[in-house]
Amino acid sequence: MTTQSRTPTLLTRLFPLAFLLATTPLFAEQPISVSLTGAAEVPAVTTPASGMVNINVLPNRSLSGSIDIKGMVATMAHIHEGAVGKNGPPIVTLIRKDDNVFTVPPDTRFSEAQYTRYLAGDLYVNVHSLAHPNGEIRAQLPGKPMRIAN
Numbered sequence: 001m002t003t004q005s006r007t008p009t010l011l012t013r014l015f016p017l018a019f020l021l022a023t024t025p026l027f028a029e030q031p032i033s034v035s036l037t038g039a040a041e042v043p044a045v046t047t048p049a050s051g052m053v054n055i056n057v058l059p060n061r062s063l064s065g066s067i068d069i070k071g072m073v074a075t076m077a078h079i080h081e082g083a084v085g086k087n088g089p090p091i092v093t094l095i096r097k098d099d100n101v102f103t104v105p106p107d108t109r110f111s112e113a114q115y116t117r118y119l120a121g122d123l124y125v126n127v128h129s130l131a132h133p134n135g136e137i138r139a140q141l142p143g144k145p146m147r148i149a150n
Helices: 003-023 112-119
Strands: 032-036 050-057 063-070 074-081 090-093 095-098 101-103 123-129 137-141
Touching (some): 063 074, 112 123
Antiparallel strands (some): 050 063
């Protein structure tokens, strides 16, 4: 086999990889989807309300997304610092889009400390109501497992 006959084969093999790398966003992350429930509140709340968190957090610490709720009249919604079973302070106030939807404000970014807490699973989404001003439904953000090089 000559060098000329190997060149097209090598290019044929490298082209799909090059195409994949060129078309994949540098910060591709899967959105997080978790359910909001009264049972996740601290202390637990008995409520017919429920919801779904759809949020995307990028490695540059920017975030976007929304929460959809049903079965309650929400007064406000936040992302809070706090581990599972613990309450903590709000760090992002979500914007009401309509009666059942709240969104992350445009251009929101976590601080380095908040992003570290997110990665550890120590942030949660909380939706408040008049009946439950400390929170009626909650969902813990699962964070991302950190990869450690061998």
